[in-house]
Amino acid sequence: MAGSKGIRRFHRVVSMVFMATVVFTAVALTIDSSMAWVSYVPLLPLFVLMGTGVCMWFLPQIARRRAA
Known part of the structure; x- marks a missing residue:
């Protein structure tokens, strides 16, 4: 279960980074709409x-199979 806690903690940190990049993108696009590449910044944290x-999603199912 230590791996599960680590993944959850990592997921929370990445979600905060994702929210920061979304806010950054929104602000950057309102200031200068010619920077279209900024809209791709949140994609990396989103894929992570x-x-x-x-x-x-699959961790509980894997744990049940190992226990059986």
Whole structure:
């Protein structure tokens, strides 16, 4: 279960980074709309969140199979 706690903690930290990048992107696009590349900044933390979310989704099922 120590791995599960680590993944959850990492997921929380990445979610905070994701929210910060979304706020940064919104502010940057309102100031200067010619910087279209800024809209891609939140994608990296979003993909990491998707990976850790899927991992946390399957952790209880894996633990049940190991216990059986």
